[in-house]
Amino acid sequence: MSETILEVQHLGKSFGTHEILRDIDFSVKPKDVTCIIGPSGSGKSTLLRCMNLLETPSSGEIRYHGTNIMDKHVNVPKYRSKVGMVFQNFNLFNNMTVLKNCTVGQEKVLKKSKEEAHKNAMMYLEKVGMAPYINAKPKQLSGGQKQRVAIARALAMEPEILLFDEPTSALDPQMVGEVLEVMRTLAKDGLTMIIVTHEMAFARDVAKHVIFMGDGVIVEEGTSHQIFEDPQKEQTKEFLSRFR
Ligand code: ADP
Numbered sequence: 131m132s133e134t135i136l137e138v139q140h141l142g143k144s145f146g147t148h149e150i151l152r153d154i155d156f157s158v159k160p161k162d163v164t165c166i167i168g169p170s171g172s173g174k175s176t177l178l179r180c181m182n183l184l185e186t187p188s189s190g191e192i193r194y195h196g197t198n199i200m201d202k203h204v205n206v207p208k209y210r211s212k213v214g215m216v217f218q219n220f221n222l223f224n225n226m227t228v229l230k231n232c233t234v235g236q237e238k239v240l241k242k243s244k245e246e247a248h249k250n251a252m253m254y255l256e257k258v259g260m261a262p263y264i265n266a267k268p269k270q271l272s273g274g275q276k277q278r279v280a281i282a283r284a285l286a287m288e289p290e291i292l293l294f295d296e297p298t299s300a301l302d303p304q305m306v307g308e309v310l311e312v313m314r315t316l317a318k319d320g321l322t323m324i325i326v327t328h329e330m331a332f333a334r335d336v337a338k339h340v341i342f343m344g345d346g347v348i349v350e351e352g353t354s355h356q357i358f359e360d361p362q363k364e365q366t367k368e369f370l371s372r373f374r
């Protein structure tokens with residue numbers, strides 16, 4: 131039995147009187163690939179944003195190796211280097227080159243030397259096939275290339291878990307495949323990932339654990355086989371039927 135990395139317990143989030151997440155419970159172990167699926171507006175992004183501390187949960191706890199991440203002693207930038215995030219819209223630093231995008235966090239947060247940060251960045255840029263573009267600025271790249279740089283930037287922080295929020299939703303269809311391919315490789319390498327996605331074929335293939343969310347709650351969860359081949363709840367069946 132391996133140690134739990136992240137444990138979400140009774141998590142709730144409200145914006146004003148609008149309750150967005152209610153009593154969310156799940157945990158993540160090393161090498162787990164968890165896919166979160168569900169309709170737009172069901173709270174998937176809010177859940178990931180809470181896990182990355184971009185939003186403050188209203189109730190419940192998120193424990194990282196047993197420590198509540200809302201504890202005031204938690205170093206937030208350091209935590210975010212361990213639980214990294216890849217966004218739908220890339221969120222690259224547009225004024226910096228590809229290489230600088232991948233070194234700046236290592237130098238500022240991890241206090242790595244320029245040389246070490248450079249070497250590490252190159253390793254991950256090669257991994258995602260973006261090494262030839264180190265001197266380019268984000269605006270010179272396609273969406274698929276930007277997202278691969280964003281993945282390299284996140285990997286360069288050597289995260290223990292990487293959160294992906296619809297990483298291919300902003301891409302032209304012909305670029306979706308190249309990003310999913312990189313993510314498949316990461317899964318094969320044993321990276322722990324939580325992926326919000328509408329790419330059902332990908333989720334079915336790659337996920338170990340699938341969470342179906344509806345209206346701010348986990349409606350159903352299970353193995354990829356359980357959710358995709360044998361869903362139990364009407365809401366899950368109805369949602370999945372849209373993709374057939
Ligand atoms: P999903 O990612 O599943 O589409 P979101 O987490 O983005 O869902 O949104 C869930 C609900 O929370 C939506 O009704 C959305 O309008 C609301 N919401 C998200 N962020 C905020 C915010 N900062 N302030 C108020 N409401 C928000």
Ligand code: MG
Pocket residue numbers: 174175176296
């Ligand atoms: Mg979303």
